[in-house]
Structure formats: structure tokens, C-alpha cells
Amino acid sequence: MQLTEILSNTKKTLFSIEILPPLKGKSIQSIFDGIDPLMEFKPAFVDVTYHREEYVYKKREGGYLEKVSIRKRPGTVGICAAIMNKYPVEAVPHIICGGFTKEETENALIDLHFLGIDNVLALRGDSIKTEPAFVPEPGGHHYAYDLVQQINEMNQGKFMDEEMKEVEPTKFCIGVAGYPEKHFEAPNLFSDIKWLKAKIDAGANYIVTQMFFDNQKYFDFVKLCRDNGITVPIIPGLKMFNTKKQLTILPKIFHIDIPQELYEAVVACKDDKQVKEVGIQWCIKQSQELMKANVPCLHYYTMGTAEATRRVAKEVF
Numbered sequence: 001m002q003l004t005e006i007l008s009n010t011k012k013t014l015f016s017i018e019i020l021p022p023l024k025g026k027s028i029q030s031i032f033d034g035i036d037p038l039m040e041f042k043p044a045f046v047d048v049t050y051h052r053e054e055y056v057y058k059k060r061e062g063g064y065l066e067k068v069s070i071r072k073r074p075g076t077v078g079i080c081a082a083i084m085n086k087y088p089v090e091a092v093p094h095i096i097c098g099g100f101t102k103e104e105t106e107n108a109l110i111d112l113h114f115l116g117i118d119n120v121l122a123l124r125g126d127s128i129k130t131e132p133a134f135v136p137e138p139g140g141h142h143y144a145y146d147l148v149q150q151i152n153e154m155n156q157g158k159f160m161d162e163e164m165k166e167v168e169p170t171k172f173c174i175g176v177a178g179y180p181e182k183h184f185e186a187p188n189l190f191s192d193i194k195w196l197k198a199k200i201d202a203g204a205n206y207i208v209t210q211m212f213f214d215n216q217k218y219f220d221f222v223k224l225c226r227d228n229g230i231t232v233p234i235i236p237g238l239k240m241f242n243t244k245k246q247l248t249i250l251p252k253i254f255h256i257d258i259p260q261e262l263y264e265a266v267v268a269c270k271d272d273k274q275v276k277e278v279g280i281q282w283c284i285k286q287s288q289e290l291m292k293a294n295v296p297c298l299h300y301y302t303m304g305t306a307e308a309t310r311r312v313a314k315e316v317f
């Protein structure tokens with residue numbers, strides 16, 4: 001079922017999660033172990049992230065270095081199909097521009113369509129670690145906007161291969177990313193919102209936000225979106241603080257601010273066990289306030305914190 005249909009069928013705030021594919025070599029059971037403890041809260045959907053290749057330099061005989069492309073985690077098509085086969089839940093694969101030609105994207109989307117996977121989150125993806133800025137694949141998309149356009153065209157029965165006859169249109173419900181604290185490359189929040197609106201006008205149906213730890217940032221972002229004619233559901237993304245190190249890692253990777261009160265509470269912790277507790281309590285408070293504001297869904301970035309997410313969900317849902 002399309003996610004927007006699920007959202008419009010209820011007035012309640014729904015529960016959803018995002019998971020990471022396991023490292024290559026691990027079994028699908030490691031995914032199920034992360035989902036099982038959360039199924040009692042009836043997630044509306046499970047997002048599965050996509051991780052593009054990285055380049056490493058391997059020392060070869062004679063001392064020269066060979067640049068080798070490696071992928072540490074498998075793709076999302078098989079994982080999403082396995083999740084939907086096991087649980088009564090919609091699995092949402094993240095589709096990224098980076099590393100794919102338009103043809104490869106079309107083929108992946110055709111596979112998803114055959115598997116009955118009707119929801120996707122369309123993203124640009126970040127640059128490869130060794131590159132200073134995002135470089136599209138030759139023949140690939142530069143922005144999520146272009147990817148949304150391609151998916152929307154497939155929804156209208158327009159495929160890249162013009163020779164195709166009697167084409168069955170796909171019926172993807174398309175989600176895109178939004179940034180309450182601005183995407184790090186955007187010169188300002190207004191230009192970021194302009195491009196976010198372009199993704200919606202190109203056919204995207206809902207927005208999932210980057211994590212934030214200060215609800216006011218989300219409320220202000222939603223208002224700005226609404227003032228700029230963005231009317232689709234805006235799903236807040238939440239993460240639990242887990243370790244002290246995250247005080248520097250999260251702002252560095254995700255370009256977000258840690259509120260003073262949370263910062264002080266984490267700094268005062270003796271160890272990461274205490275930090276986890278602070279993270280859970282903070283997330284419960286955030287969730288309850290967002291629920292009171294009638295948000296469509298609370299989306300949790302579980303990232304190996306299924307047990308902590310369970311504790312939050314038990315208090316909130």
C-alpha cells in the first residue's frame with residue numbers, strides 16, 4: 001500500500017523505523033533481530049538505507065597501490081522483499097543517485113515494482129569519502145529532484161526504453177529528504193526550501209526529515225514549508241543519543257545542533273550506559289511533544305538501537 005494512503009487512513013500518529021543493511025557476509029537474520037522487538041508497535045513502514053561503494057587503496061606486489069571499489073553493505077531490493085515476505089509491513093528502499101546511471105535506476109525500480117514494493121525514498125546520496133563533493137555517475141542524476149522526475153515518469157508509464165510497448169505504469173509513492181537545520185551545502189534555508197518544493201512539484205508525495213534534537217527546529221521548518229506552498233506530510237526523524245562520542249560525531253556527519261540542555265546532560269554522564277539513559281529520556285520527551293502536535297508519524301533511526309527504540313515506543317505509543 002502507498003504510504004500516503006496509510007497516513008491518510010488514520011488520525012493517529014504512526015510509528016516507523018529506519019534500519020541499516022547488515023555488513024556483507026551477515027545473514028538476513030541480523031535484520032530480523034532488529035525488527036522483531038519493535039513489531040508489537042505495528043510500524044507503518046520500515047525504511048532500509050542504501051550505502052554506496054567506497055574506494056580503498058590496496059598494496060600490491062612490487063609496492064604499488066591499487067584503487068579498489070568495495071561495497072560494505074548489500075543493496076536494498078532483496079532486503080526489502082525479505083522484510084515484506086516476513087512481516088505485515090511496507091518496506092521502503094532508499095534509492096540514491098550516486099553511483100547509478102539512469103538505466104540502472106530504471107532497472108532497480110522495475111525489480112521493486114515486480115516485487116510489489118510501492119514506496120521509495122528518493123535521495124541524492126553523499127559524496128564518496130575520498131571525493132570532496134558529490135559527483136554524479138556519467139549518465140546518472142545530479143540531484144534527488146531529477147530522480148523524483150524519473151520515478152514520476154515511470155508512474156505515468158514513461159520509461160527510458162522508448163521501444164517498450166503496452167507498458168504498465170509503476171505506482172511508486174515517493175518520499176524525499178528535508179532538513180530542519182538546512183542541508184549543509186545549501187547557501188541558506190530559503191534556497192533549500194525552494195529545492196525541496198521543486199522535488200514535491202516534480203512528484204514527491206511526502207518528506208522525512210533529518211534527525212533533530214530540538215523540536216522547535218521541526219516546528220519552524222514545517223511552518224516555513226507550509227508558507228512556501230509545501231502541503232505534503234512532513235515526517236519527523238528521531239535518533240537516540242547513545243554514546244558520548246556522538247556529541248562531536250553527529251554534528252560532523254549530519255550537520256545538526258545539539259541543544260545546550262542535552263549537551264550538558266550527556267557531558268555529566270559517567271559512562272555510555274548513562275548516556276543511553278539520557279538519550280532514551282530525551283527521545284521520549286521529544287516524541288511526546290511531537291505527538292501532541294499531531295505529527296503524522298514518528299520515524300526512528302534505530303541504527304542498532306532496537307532495544308532503546310523499544311523503550312521509547314513503550315512510553316509513547
Ligand code: FAD
Nearest residue numbers: 049050094123124125126143144177183185186192195210
Ligand atoms: P538533494 O535534494 O538533491 O539536495 C542536495 C543539495 O542540493 C541541497 O543543498 C539542495 O538545496 C541543493 N539542490 C537540490 N536540487 C537542486 C538543484 N536542482 N539545483 C541546485 N541545487 C539543488 N544517504 C545515503 O547515501 N543513503 C541513504 O540511505 C540515505 N538516507 C537518508 C534518509 C534521510 C531521511 C535523510 C534526511 C538523508 C539520507 N541520506 C542518505 C543522506 C542524503 O543522501 C544526503 O543528505 C545528501 O547530501 C543530500 O541528499 P538529498 O536527497 O537531500 O539531495
